[in-house]
Amino acid sequence: MSEEDTIHLKKDTVYKSVIGILAVLLVVSVVTGGFGFRGGTGAVVNNGNTNNTAAAAVSLSTFTSNSDLYPSLGPDNAKNTVIEFADFQCPWCGLGAGMASWANANTTDTTVQGMIGQSGDLVGTFGKLEQAAEQGQLRFVYVPMSFLGTGSVYAAQAAYCANNQGLFWKMHDAIFGNQVPPEQEGTQFTVKQLESIAAGISGLDTAKFNSCLENNDTASQVQQAAQQAATAASGTPTLYLNGQQISPSWSAVQASLK
Numbered sequence: 001m002s003e004e005d006t007i008h009l010k011k012d013t014v015y016k017s018v019i020g021i022l023a024v025l026l027v028v029s030v031v032t033g034g035f036g037f038r039g040g041t042g043a044v045v046n047n048g049n050t051n052n053t054a055a056a057a058v059s060l061s062t063f064t065s066n067s068d069l070y071p072s073l074g075p076d077n078a079k080n081t082v083i084e085f086a087d088f089q090c091p092w093c094g095l096g097a098g099m100a101s102w103a104n105a106n107t108t109d110t111t112v113q114g115m116i117g118q119s120g121d122l123v124g125t126f127g128k129l130e131q132a133a134e135q136g137q138l139r140f141v142y143v144p145m146s147f148l149g150t151g152s153v154y155a156a157q158a159a160y161c162a163n164n165q166g167l168f169w170k171m172h173d174a175i176f177g178n179q180v181p182p183e184q185e186g187t188q189f190t191v192k193q194l195e196s197i198a199a200g201i202s203g204l205d206t207a208k209f210n211s212c213l214e215n216n217d218t219a220s221q222v223q224q225a226a227q228q229a230a231t232a233a234s235g236t237p238t239l240y241l242n243g244q245q246i247s248p249s250w251s252a253v254q255a256s257l258k
Contacts, residue, residue: 060243062228063143069225071168072141074133079258082129082138083240084248085233087145088155089189091115093237094179096248098124102181111182125250126237130169138257142172145236146226151188153222158194160218161209162201170201 063070063083070083086093094100095115102112103123116123133140144156155175162171174197180187191213198209212218232238239248246252 060232060240063141063232064139068163069221069228070141070143071163071172072133072139073130073169074139075136076139078133078137078139080138080242081141082133082253083141083143084126084129085143085145085229085236085238086126087148087152087236088159088175089148089152089179090145090236091179091182092119092122093126094176095119095123096126096237097173097176098127099173099176100179101177102179109181109183115182120247121249121251122237125239125248125253128250129253130173142168143229143233144222144225145229145233146222149188151190153219154191154194154213155189156222156225157216157218158189158198158209158213160221161212162198162204164212164218165204165208167201167204170204171198174198174201 060083064072064081084096086096091100092115095103102109103116107113129138129140132138144159146152146156159168159171159175162168175189175194178189178193178197194213195206195210198204199206232240234245237248239246239253241253241256242258244256246256
């Protein structure tokens with residue numbers, strides 16, 4: 001192994017170790033109703049607050065011009081462009097995706113019911129945006145934050161590994177569909193679990209995917225995205241529509257569409 005390779009691995013290890021501490025804080029935030037804190041990437045976790053505002057004007061061209069780093073659905077020349085900043089382990093992002101089984105509206109879990117009660121019409125907003133993009137009504141861009149523990153990093157790496165085969169969005173949906181309930185938030189996505197999730201995706205070359213994930217082939221992409229996202233996101237989930245930050249809710253999206 002070269003000296004360069006050794007240094008790269010050490011950087012990956014340090015990065016994953018630092019953000020691992022933040023998963024513990026997320027558990028506390030869910031139980032206590034949500035609070036902001038500054039993570040390893042410099043982004044503030046919003047935990048469902050739909051009234052968050054950006055601290056300063058930011059340029060979003062970084063996130064709309066690099067489809068390898070920030071995959072999108074819908075036509076590039078769409079009249080409306082929506083950018084979501086999220087973490088695969090953020091429970092509020094799971095609510096917004098509308099795919100997490102733990103967020104079933106029929107659940108009797110008091111923590112989940114409390115979150116749903118706080119979230120307004122956040123529930124399912126991002127799933128609706130995906131559908132609108134697939135129908136050509138808008139462009140929907142996803143930006144991974146990856147600062148809620150090592151599982152967040154592995155999940156983002158897995159999404160990028162799937163993106164190498166043109167299957168980012170299928171992996172995106174599958175990861176959110178397998179997100180753990182809030183009371184189990186200390187349970188991180190693992191490499192083996194993500195490989196198991198990927199095995200269920202039609203058309204994915206699992207051998208290539210597994211090699212990509214196990215060798216940390218997309219770790220640098222995850223770190224770069226996290227660093228750039230910190231310049232624009234004031235919380236997770238954070239939503240921009242046509243350059244303006246809006247509440248991550250379906251009613252806010254509808255009110256802001258051109």
